[in-house]
Amino acid sequence: MTxxxxxQPQNEWTKRDSFAFMLHKNGTHLPLDGEHKFRISSTxxxxxxxxxxxxxxxxxxxxxxxxxxxxxxxxxxxYKLSESLEKEVLLIEVGKxxxxxxxxxxxxxKNIISWTELKTAFHLIYRHHSEETRDDSVMFYVYPTSESAxxxxxxxxxVPIRITTVRxxxxxxxxxxxxxxILNSGTLTMASDTFTVTHPKVPPQSIIYEVxxxxxxxxxxxxxxxxxxxxxxxxxxx
Numbered sequence: 001m002t003x004x005x006x007x008q009p010q011n012e013w014t015k016r017d018s019f020a021f022m023l024h025k026n027g028t029h030l031p032l033d034g035e036h037k038f039r040i041s042s043t044x045x046x047x048x049x050x051x052x053x054x055x056x057x058x059x060x061x062x063x064x065x066x067x068x069x070x071x072x073x074x075x076x077x078x079y080k081l082s083e084s085l086e087k088e089v090l091l092i093e094v095g096k097x098x099x100x101x102x103x104x105x106x107x108x109x110k111n112i113i114s115w116t117e118l119k120t121a122f123h124l125i126y127r128h129h130s131e132e133t134r135d136d137s138v139m140f141y142v143y144p145t146s147e148s149a150x151x152x153x154x155x156x157x158x159v160p161i162r163i164t165t166v167r168x169x170x171x172x173x174x175x176x177x178x179x180x181x182i183l184n185s186g187t188l189t190m191a192s193d194t195f196t197v198t199h200p201k202v203p204p205q206s207i208i209y210e211v212x213x214x215x216x217x218x219x220x221x222x223x224x225x226x227x228x229x230x231x232x233x234x235x236x237x238x
Contacts, residue, residue, distance in 0.1 A: 005042050011086045012172045014043040014153060022103040034132040044081070045143065045155045052157065055081040058141075060160045061126060063101070068127040068178075070213060071118075075159050076140065095156060096139035100130035100163070102207045103138060121217060127178075128163060136161040155188075172198050182219065190221075192237040207233035 005015075017040040022031040044055070057077035073079075082090055087134045093112045094103055104125045104153045105111060113123050126138065139158045147153040175196040182188050197207050211221050211229045223235055 009084065010042065010044070011084065013045070013085060013088055013147060014041055016041050043153060044085075045153045047155065052155070056157055057083060058157060058159055061138075061161045062162045062164060063126060063128050064164050064166060065133055066128050066130075068125055070122040071124045071138075071159070072122060072213065073119055073124065076118070076157065078118075078142065082115050083140070088146060091119060091141075091143055091145060091148060093141040093143075094124070094138060095141040095154070096136050098126065098151065098161060100132050100134060100136045101126055101128040101161070102229040103127075122215075124214070126161060133163050133165055135163055135204040168199070170199055170201065174198055190231075190236045192233075195233075195236045197233055204237060205232050209233070209236070 018037050018039055019040075020035050020037050022035055023033060025033055047055070055078075057080075059075050059077075061069055061071060061075050073238075076092070078090055078092075081222050082088075091112050091114055097103060106123050106125060106126060110123065117123060126135070126136075137158050137160050139155040139156055143150075143154045173196075175192075175194055177194055180188055180194075195209070199207060209231050214220060221231065222228065
């Protein structure tokens, strides 16, 4: 005997079902005891890896050795899962820390964010702290607010982390802050005492910074009042 769900979209995280049965002695119609009930839960938390791919898109986070990067929706995309759930608010939590680095929340008061928050800002940072260059990973819990107290209702999703080596070992990062603070509608000068990369054979004019993730809250990098995606170490010294 098998149980299968009706072929229709599931618009809530967990659907509960049941069926009742009675036990009879072979050849008789008299029940041995009372009615029994078998409870069934059909939940997104129990999806296998193949099924998860239909609702969640996962891509590696690339980080240089002893560097850092920020998780965003290009690494963990819950759009299809969220669209399938009409009234649920999805939450994301770090379920298992990485082996060769650590995760940091941009807002230290947080340890859980919603899918909406992940779409609108950068919240979680991965920092690599190891002489190893082996790949790493972070396992996330995904679950709705309605079932936040039920650990059995958490979908586990692993995001791989690819560790890359520095192409030129003579490049030295002397100063690069883990974080900066800017007042609302304010500015911060990127001076050489906070942003400094050197190379014994390359002049500052040829050392180039490239912005790979623009700030989502209106923060941008500007040179001479013009937003740029690249700038040099020489410009950071001015």
